[in-house]
Amino acid sequence: MTGIIDIATIWAFIIAFAVFVYVVMDGFDLGLGILFPLFPKKADRDVIMNSVAPVWDGNETWLVLGGGGMMAAFPLAYAVLMPALYTPMIAMLIGLIFRGVAFEFRWRTLSKQNRWDIAFAGGSLLATLAQGIALGAMLQGVHVEGRHYAGGWWDWLTPFSILTGLALVIGYALLGATWLVLKTEGGLRDKAYRLSWWLLFAMLAAIGAVSIATPFLHVHYTQRWFAWPNVVLTAPVPIAVAAVTALLLRSLANRQDYQPFFLSLALFALSYAGLGISMWPYIVPQSITIWQAASPENSQVFMLFGVAGLVPLILGYTAWAYWVFRGKVKPGSGYH
Amino acid sequence: MFEGWDAVGLARAQFAFTMSFHIVFPAFSIGLASYLAVLEALWLWTGREVFINLFNYWLKIFAVAFGMGVVSGIVMSYQFGTNWSAFSDKTGSVIGPLMAYEVLTAFFLEAGFLGVMLFGLERVGHRLHFVATLMVATGTLISAFWILSANSWMQTPAGYAVNADGQFVAADWLKVIFNPSFPYRLVHMVLAAYLTTALVVGAVGAFHLLRDQHLPGPRVMFSMAMWMATLVAPIQILAGDQHGLNTLEHQPAKVMAMEGHYQSHKDGAPLLLFGLPDQAAGKVRYAIEVPKLGSLILKHSLDAPLAGLDTVPRENWPPVPITFWSFRIMVGMGFLMMGLGLFSLWARWRGTLYQSRLLHICAMAMGPAGFIAVLAGWITTETGRQPFTVYGLLRTTESASPLASPAVASSLIAFVIVYFAVFSAGVIYILRMMAAPPHHGEQGPRGDAPARAAGITPAAGLAARGSAR
Numbered sequence: 001m002t003g004i005i006d007i008a009t010i011w012a013f014i015i016a017f018a019v020f021v022y023v024v025m026d027g028f029d030l031g032l033g034i035l036f037p038l039f040p041k042k043a044d045r046d047v048i049m050n051s052v053a054p055v056w057d058g059n060e061t062w063l064v065l066g067g068g069g070m071m072a073a074f075p076l077a078y079a080v081l082m083p084a085l086y087t088p089m090i091a092m093l094i095g096l097i098f099r100g101v102a103f104e105f106r107w108r109t110l111s112k113q114n115r116w117d118i119a120f121a122g123g124s125l126l127a128t129l130a131q132g133i134a135l136g137a138m139l140q141g142v143h144v145e146g147r148h149y150a151g152g153w154w155d156w157l158t159p160f161s162i163l164t165g166l167a168l169v170i171g172y173a174l175l176g177a178t179w180l181v182l183k184t185e186g187g188l189r190d191k192a193y194r195l196s197w198w199l200l201f202a203m204l205a206a207i208g209a210v211s212i213a214t215p216f217l218h219v220h221y222t223q224r225w226f227a228w229p230n231v232v233l234t235a236p237v238p239i240a241v242a243a244v245t246a247l248l249l250r251s252l253a254n255r256q257d258y259q260p261f262f263l264s265l266a267l268f269a270l271s272y273a274g275l276g277i278s279m280w281p282y283i284v285p286q287s288i289t290i291w292q293a294a295s296p297e298n299s300q301v302f303m304l305f306g307v308a309g310l311v312p313l314i315l316g317y318t319a320w321a322y323w324v325f326r327g328k329v330k331p332g333s334g335y336h
Numbered sequence: 337m338f339e340g341w342d343a344v345g346l347a348r349a350q351f352a353f354t355m356s357f358h359i360v361f362p363a364f365s366i367g368l369a370s371y372l373a374v375l376e377a378l379w380l381w382t383g384r385e386v387f388i389n390l391f392n393y394w395l396k397i398f399a400v401a402f403g404m405g406v407v408s409g410i411v412m413s414y415q416f417g418t419n420w421s422a423f424s425d426k427t428g429s430v431i432g433p434l435m436a437y438e439v440l441t442a443f444f445l446e447a448g449f450l451g452v453m454l455f456g457l458e459r460v461g462h463r464l465h466f467v468a469t470l471m472v473a474t475g476t477l478i479s480a481f482w483i484l485s486a487n488s489w490m491q492t493p494a495g496y497a498v499n500a501d502g503q504f505v506a507a508d509w510l511k512v513i514f515n516p517s518f519p520y521r522l523v524h525m526v527l528a529a530y531l532t533t534a535l536v537v538g539a540v541g542a543f544h545l546l547r548d549q550h551l552p553g554p555r556v557m558f559s560m561a562m563w564m565a566t567l568v569a570p571i572q573i574l575a576g577d578q579h580g581l582n583t584l585e586h587q588p589a590k591v592m593a594m595e596g597h598y599q600s601h602k603d604g605a606p607l608l609l610f611g612l613p614d615q616a617a618g619k620v621r622y623a624i625e626v627p628k629l630g631s632l633i634l635k636h637s638l639d640a641p642l643a644g645l646d647t648v649p650r651e652n653w654p655p656v657p658i659t660f661w662s663f664r665i666m667v668g669m670g671f672l673m674m675g676l677g678l679f680s681l682w683a684r685w686r687g688t689l690y691q692s693r694l695l696h697i698c699a700m701a702m703g704p705a706g707f708i709a710v711l712a713g714w715i716t717t718e719t720g721r722q723p724f725t726v727y728g729l730l731r732t733t734e735s736a737s738p739l740a741s742p743a744v745a746s747s748l749i750a751f752v753i754v755y756f757a758v759f760s761a762g763v764i765y766i767l768r769m770m771a772a773p774p775h776h777g778e779q780g781p782r783g784d785a786p787a788r789a790a791g792i793t794p795a796a797g798l799a800a801r802g803s804a805r
Contacts, residue, residue, distance in 0.1 A: 054451025057406055061447045064413050065439045071416060072436045075428025075503065082417025082424070083737040089418050090747045093411045094754050100407035101758055104400045107781075108765035119758075147425055147501070153743040295429035296505045303433045306440050314444040321451050324459050 007301065008294040011073040012283065014307055018069055020272055022062035024265055029056050031176020033099050033124020034169060035195065036117065044188050045117060051183040051329045053103055058318055060096065073300055076147060077283040077293035083149040084142040085134045088156055092130035098123030125169065132168030136161030139278065140217050144287040160213055167206035171268060174199040178261040185328050189257070196252055196260055203264075204245060207271055211238075214278060218286055221278050234277055241270050344736045346744040347419040350751060352718075354411050356711055357755050361405030363710045366480055366526065367533025368398050369473040371560075376469050380462060385776070386552045393553065393774035394537075397766055399454050399781045404762045406447075411751070419744065423725050423735035430496055430504045430512055431486040438482035446475035454781045477526065484525055488518035490726050491717070492586045504726070516586050520579040521717075527572045528713065531673060532706025534564035538676075539703025542696035544773040549690045553774035558699070559689060566677035573670050577633075583720075584634055587727060589648050590720030593659035595630055596620045597644040605630035605642035610664070613656040618645070620660075654722045662715040669709035676702050 029052040039045055052059075071078040082089060102120035109116060137156035142149060177199050180192035215222040225234050244266045251259035283290045294300065341349075372394055379387035413435065416424045424432075449471040457465045495511025496504045506512050541558030544551055584591045592598075596608040598618045607630040611623035631640040645653055676698055683692045721727050725735045 054455050057403075057450055058444065058447035060406070060410065061439065061443045064410060064443060065436070067414055067417070068432065068435045068439050071424055071428045072432025075425050075432060078417045078428060079421035079425035079737075082414065083421045083739055086418055086737075086739065086743055086747070089414055090750065093414060094750060096410055097407040097754060097758055100410075101403050101762060104403045104781075105761060105765060108400065108768070148738045149421070150738070153740060295432065295503075296499065298506055298509075299429040299433050302506070302509055303436050306433075306437050310440045310444075314440070314448065317448045318444070321448055324452055324456055 006291075007297055007304070008073075008290045010304065011069075011294065011300050012281075012290045014304075015066060015069050015073060016272075016276060018062055018066040020269070022059070022066055023268060023272065025059035025062060026056075027172045027268065028052075028175040028179040028261070029059055030099070030124045030128050031172035031174065032179065033120050033176075034128060034173045035176050035180075036121035036124070038195065039188070039191070042114075047184055047188060047329050048180065049103065049106065049120075051179070054325045055318075055321060056100075056103060058321065060100070069303070072303055073295055074283055074290065074293040075295050077288055077290075079147070080142065080144055080149045080284050080288065081138060084151060085137055085156055086153050088130040088134040088137065092127045092134070095123040095125070095127030095130060099127065128169050128172050129165045132165035133157075133161045135168065135275075136164030139164070139214065139275075139285055141286045142284060144284065160217065163206075163209060163213060167203075167210050170199060170202045170206050171271075174203045174264050175261070175268070178264045181257050182261045183329050185330075193252065193255065200245070200248060200252070200264075203267065207241065207267075211274070220286060224278060224280075237270055237274050237277070241267065244270065341741065341745070343739050343741045343744050344733050346741060346748055347736050347739075348732065350419060350744065350748045351415060353748070354408065354415065354751055354755070355714070355718075357759055358405070358408040358412055359710060359714055360707050361401050361408060362476070362479070363529045363532045363707065364536065365398060365402050365405050366476040366529035367531075368394060368401065369469075369476045370530065371533055371537065372398060373466075373469050373473040374560075376466050380466055386556050389774045389776065389778035390553050390557055392778040392780040393769075395454065395780045397769050400762055400766055400769075402446075402450065404759055408755075408759075418747075419737050419739070420725075420735050421737040423730065426502060426730060426735075427490075427504050427726060430506050431489055433506075434482050434486040434489070434513065438479055438486075442475045442479035442482065445478065446472050449475070457780060480526055480529070481522060484522045485513050485515070485518050488521045489513075489515045491515075491521075491721055492517040493726050493729060504729075517579075517582055520575070520582045523575050524572070524579045524713075527568055527575055528706065528710050530564065531568050531572060532710055534561045534568065535673065535676075535699075535702050535704075535706045537561040538565065538699045539701075540770045542699035543770070545690055546693065546696045546700070548773075551773055553778075555690050557774075558696075559684075562677065562680035562684070562689070562699070565673055566681050569670065569674040569677045573674060576667075576670065581634065587720065588643065589645065589652060589654055590659070590717070591634065592643070592645045592648070593654040593656045593720050594663040594716060595634075596623070596656060596660045597630070597642065598646060598656070600644040600646055601631070601642050603641065604628040604639045605634075605644075607633060608660075611660075613660050615653070615656050652723065654720050659716055659720045662712040662719070666709050666712035666716060669705045669712065672702060673705060673709075 032048050032052060036045065036048070039048060067078075098119040100123075102116040102123065106114055106116035106120065133156060136158070140158060140160050143151035143155065174196065177192050177195040181189055181196060184192065215225060224230055244263055248260060248263040248267065251263060279285055281289045281291070283293050372391060375387050375391040375394070378384070379391060449468040452460055452465065452468040453472050456468065460468070489512055492515050493504075494515040495506060495508035497507045499505050537557050538561030541554040541561060544554035545558055549555075580591065580594075583594075595605075596611055596613050597605060598613075598620065604627065606625035606627045608620060609624045609626065611620040611625075613620045628638045631642050632638050634640075634642060645656070679695055679698060680689065683689045683695045689695070723732050724730060725732050
């Protein structure tokens with residue numbers, strides 16, 4: 001680790017930021033898809049869809065920024081990770097196709113049994129599972145020779161990657177449930193509250209399981225978290241998780257509609273920070289550091305101008321779009 | 337299913353397949369977004385109801401087409417890494433930033449304002465809604481700017497250096513972005529998108545005029561579309577000619593393949609109208625040709641010498657039959673479009689624009705012509721660049737991911753099944769919406785659904801309920 005903030009470090013944080021914003025934004029709308037089978041009534045489903053219809057497309061654009069930004073700023077890492085995570089990536093893309101088109105298609109079909117509702121639920125689950133599995137597969141390390149991925153096309157499938165896949169499904173479902181608490185009323189909200197309780201406990205179990213399993217993957221992770229003096233910096237993470245959990249439990253108990261969603265996001269942010277602590281300074285764990293993968297400085301500087309000038313603007317008009325569609329989505333407003 | 341195919345061939349098939357599906361949607365939505373901005377502007381300016389009805393009518397179709405463009409586009413942006421990782425490693429530092437700028441300046445702009453454009457008319461007011469429509473339309477054009485810059489750099493690389501790891505790096509960003517073929521390709525593609533949309537709008541208008549020539553909406557859209565075809569098709573043919581001359585300068589082998597010129601011609605090359613290119617024998621069989629015309633078009637002189645593929649090493653030949661035929665399909669479509677435009681102009685002059693059944697039938701038949709021309713044009717330019725991904729510098733065989741054939745074959749089969757299932761459903765929904773004419777009180781996507789919360793009366797919702805059927 002170098003102590004100097006260089007441009008590759010800045011870009012590592014930008015990519016991490018883009019991926020986190022993606023997780024924050026698409027996480028809850030993928031979560032809605034995961035929870036969809038639990039809301040069989042058409043009226044409820046229409047409200048759920050209308051609560052994200054105006055914003056889902058912008059949410060998914062962060063995924064394109066994460067992928068495109070990685071290709072531009074860390075081409076070697078992109079070139080190694082994508083073939084290594086081939087099957088989960090293809091599965092994610094196919095899942096995103098099904099759920100993405102469902103937003104419009106489900107209003108256009110004439111059949112009573114709406115197969116695009118199945119596409120929305122199945123696609124969301126598949127995409128989430130694939131993202132979680134890809135994360136686990138990356139953390140456990142990939143086989144690199146020279147500048148290429150040198151493993152097989154089933155290397156990603158391990159108990160650990162299945163665990164991270166399930167953990168992400170639970171996490172996104174929690175975000176989805178708390179989003180519904182925020183955006184809906186009446187029976188739909190009551191059900192979302194009940195689901196939030198269950199999902200919060202499942203999420204804590206998942207965080208615990210992944211945290212226990214990670215140090216066993218590689219000695220690097222063990223040292224990073226438990227060796228002195230690192231532990232001074234890493235110990236606050238689990239403490240903060242406990243604090244946020246306490247606040248979240250209280251907000252669910254007191255039924256404060258606006259709090260659970262943002263506290264769930266805080267839980268995600270802490271898990272994400274933990275992930276960053278584990279990975280740093282590698283971009284392909286245990287093989288390629290951010291400096292080895294970085295594109296030349298003039299490419300990174302060229303893009304930095306764009307990011308510095310445009311990302312605040314993007315966040316501004318995205319916030320405006322959310323503001324335009326603020327408030328509770330009324331049941332019955334989906335008249336189709 | 338794919339026995340005997342190597343991983344590179346499968347990866348190419350996958351790119352060609354997913355790209356062919358994808359390009360159809362942006363080609364349509366670039367033109368449609370601009371058309372929607374024009375319709376909304378006309379509505380705000382004149383206050384005539386027919387414009388807002390047309391706006392809402394096409395907005396619903398735009399929503400479905402745009403959604404399909406987004407999801408098929410995400411596949412494209414990840415395919416560089418999954419199937420073409422060696423290409424990504426080598427060119428990521430140069431074309432990656434161009435695509436990153438596309439995301440930052442275009443995708444976010446489109447996505448950020450799309451929700452307001454689709455559902456927000458009653459929430460934000462007319463003026464702000466018009467701004468949102470303009471932002472979406474501008475976003476589609478900015479997107480075309482960056483992605484065509486990246487594609488053009490692969491065709492005519494400029495402003496680069498190669499580092500110790502064999503990666504391309506930028507030496508001069510302006511030269512990278514404004515590489516030699518970029519301005520021509522950008523103009524040609526944006527005009528193609530506008531024509532494609534105009535022909536679709538014209539075909540839908542014609543379809544409804546055939547049933548009832550007094551419908552106000554179809555009359556307005558048919559007239560607008562025919563003006564577009566009349567004016568833009570000739571400009572497009574000129575732009576295409578200029579693009580071809582630029583290609584002759586920078587990618588001569590592509591033009592040789594387009595023209596079917598296996599042999600060099602010392603004093604005036606013929607123009608091959610038709611024929612069967614035989615790649616193995618290196619000649620065109622059963623050629624129907626006009627002497628000297630090839631040199632006249634490409635060199636503006638009857639007797640100018642023109643080199644053929646016999647001057648190019650065999651291993652650098654593009655696949656002539658595909659390039660040759662797709663080029664002819666594109667050009668043929670272009671001239672048919674111009675013909676339709678002239679026909680409509682004549683009918684307009686005679687005062688039979690809304691009555692001529694023959695014109696309406698021709699306009700309907702030409703509805704898909706823009707898509708066919710766009711696909712044929714893309715096949716021409718992409719196969720004509722072969723056997724390179726970065727023209728003259730990086731071979732396609734050196735660009736692919738180190739993957740086993742079964743992995744690529746499985747994903748290809750998966751994409752084929754999913755794309756046909758999903759996108760044919762979408763096309764059916766779009767055709768179904770087009771089958772009903774725009775009418776009085778036309779509502780946008782979901783009518784006033786999100787606006788109900790803002791206090792629109794149930795009566796409006798009831799009216800919308802009727803229109804949604």
